[in-house]
Amino acid sequence: MEPMSGAEVVFRRARVDADGPLVDLAIRDGKFFSVGPNGEKAPEPAPGSEMVDLDGRVVLPGFVESHIHLDKAFLEERRPNLTGSLQDAIAITLDLKASVTKEDIRARSERALRLLLRHGTTRIRAQVEVDPIVGLKGMEATLELKEACRDQVGIQIVVFPQEGIEQQPGTEALMREAMRMGGDLVGGVPYNDHDAERHLDIVFDMAVEFGCGVDLHLDFSDDPEDRCIESVARRTVAAGLQGRVAVGHLTSLGSMDDEVASRIIGQIVEAGITVIPLPATDLFLNGHGERPARHRGLTRVRELLTAGVNVAVASNNIRNAFTPSGNGDLLEIGLLLAHAAHMSGAAERGVIPELFTHHAARALGVEDAYGIAPGKPADFVVLEEKNWDGIIIDQPEKRFVVKNGRVLAENVSETRWHV
Numbered sequence: 472m473e474p475m476s477g478a479e480v481v482f483r484r485a486r487v488d489a490d491g492p493l494v495d496l497a498i499r500d501g502k503f504f505s506v507g508p509n510g511e512k513a514p515e516p517a518p519g520s521e522m523v524d525l526d527g528r529v530v531l532p533g534f535v536e537s538h539i540h541l542d543k544a545f546l547e548e549r550r551p552n553l554t555g556s557l558q559d560a561i562a563i564t565l566d567l568k569a570s571v572t573k574e575d576i577r578a579r580s581e582r583a584l585r586l587l588l589r590h591g592t593t594r595i596r597a598q599v600e601v602d603p604i605v606g607l608k609g610m611e612a613t614l615e616l617k618e619a620c621r622d623q624v625g626i627q628i629v630v631f632p633q634e635g636i637e638q639q640p641g642t643e644a645l646m647r648e649a650m651r652m653g654g655d656l657v658g659g660v661p662y663n664d665h666d667a668e669r670h671l672d673i674v675f676d677m678a679v680e681f682g683c684g685v686d687l688h689l690d691f692s693d694d695p696e697d698r699c700i701e702s703v704a705r706r707t708v709a710a711g712l713q714g715r716v717a718v719g720h721l722t723s724l725g726s727m728d729d730e731v732a733s734r735i736i737g738q739i740v741e742a743g744i745t746v747i748p749l750p751a752t753d754l755f756l757n758g759h760g761e762r763p764a765r766h767r768g769l770t771r772v773r774e775l776l777t778a779g780v781n782v783a784v785a786s787n788n789i790r791n792a793f794t795p796s797g798n799g800d801l802l803e804i805g806l807l808l809a810h811a812a813h814m815s816g817a818a819e820r821g822v823i824p825e826l827f828t829h830h831a832a833r834a835l836g837v838e839d840a841y842g843i844a845p846g847k848p849a850d851f852v853v854l855e856e857k858n859w860d861g862i863i864i865d866q867p868e869k870r871f872v873v874k875n876g877r878v879l880a881e882n883v884s885e886t887r888w889h890v
């Protein structure tokens with residue numbers, strides 16, 4: 472191991488796995504310089520450098536929010552969704568969208584981003600709405616924010632036609648313009664357009680044209696007949712986009728019978744598609760159709776993981792007509808998914824943090840520059856937690872949030888007993 476004397480800062484005695492030895496994380500030039508077992512003789516950093524003793528606290532790579540709508544965060548404060556239906560969520564948001572300004576989008580996005588950062592997120596993939604109603608205001612605001620916050624959080628932008636493409640004439644041209652402005656991926660929502668297949672034609676053609684990946688909102692219902700995913704899997708293989716397509720929701724998969732679901736999961740594996748359950752939204756908007764509700768509207772998380780699908784988990788929204796809750800906290804979203812997917816037991820909860828760290832990084836295509844290893848960017852979260860098994864069920868405070876070796880946030884919670 473290289474001597475640590477060249478390090479600018481050393482975080483000593485970190486727990487980076489369930490049962491291995493504690494390690495020292497030495498950082499130089501914003502990257503991990505060395506990651507090694509904590510020796511009896513503590514290595515001395517260079518004069519003027521810092522030493523932080525973590526005393527065995529759990530350290531995870533910076534959280535990755537793989538599906539978030541910053542541009543419609545906090546709209547619940549203006550008008551809530553009182554029925555909890557998807558149709559009302561779309562209608563309320565469309566109505567509110569007519570009067571938003573770029574400054575308003577920027578202010579709410581920044582507020583959401585600050586929450587995400589405070590809770591340990593150092594990379595995000597933002598879905599930015601583009602259509603003739605809001606125009607390119609969301610793109611302009613998010614691109615400004617991306618530049619202003621580049622040292623705090625890495626932002627990818629999905630150009631997202633929430634109101635459909637042919638359903639809102641003029642959207643396709645605006646999407647192309649948004650891609651030229653700096654969009655990273657083409658988004659889509661085939662369930663909210665005149666013709667789902669035609670919608671997918673446009674999205675995949677545009678992705679090929681711009682040489683980028685695709686990120687879709689898909690099969691968002693508890694209707695087992697919603698099987699657009701089969702078409703997406705075929706198109707992904709045909710376009711050579713294996714590993715570069717993600718789908719959010721995919722809740723209808725949870726309502727299908729086992730045989731059909733198994734066949735479709737096989738197609739997802741072959742196409743290398745990432746599936747991103749969005750439980751705070753899925754559980755709010757789905758399951759209203761039947762009394763009693765037989766389908767609760769969540770995708771098959773366990774089966775997808777068992778089949779080898781890259782499953783991530785994300786917030787989707789923070790407090791709007793699609794999702795009334797949200798604190799920008801992926802530990803909280805992880806616990807919600809663990810409960811809803813029957814994965815909160817000791818045998819399975821250990822995989823949940825992978826869904827908003829390594830799996831989410833793979834969804835974003837950034838896995839080569841992700842993780843706690845020498846040479847990688849020093850992005851990590853120190854939890855106020857010493858027990859690896861407590862990451863999800865203890866919901867620990869994020870003591871330090873570190874991006875490129877720099878502490879961005881320190882959170883301290885304290886209880887003062889009066890009994």
Ligand SMILES: [Zn+2]
Pocket residue numbers: 538540598688719787
């Ligand atoms: Zn979404």
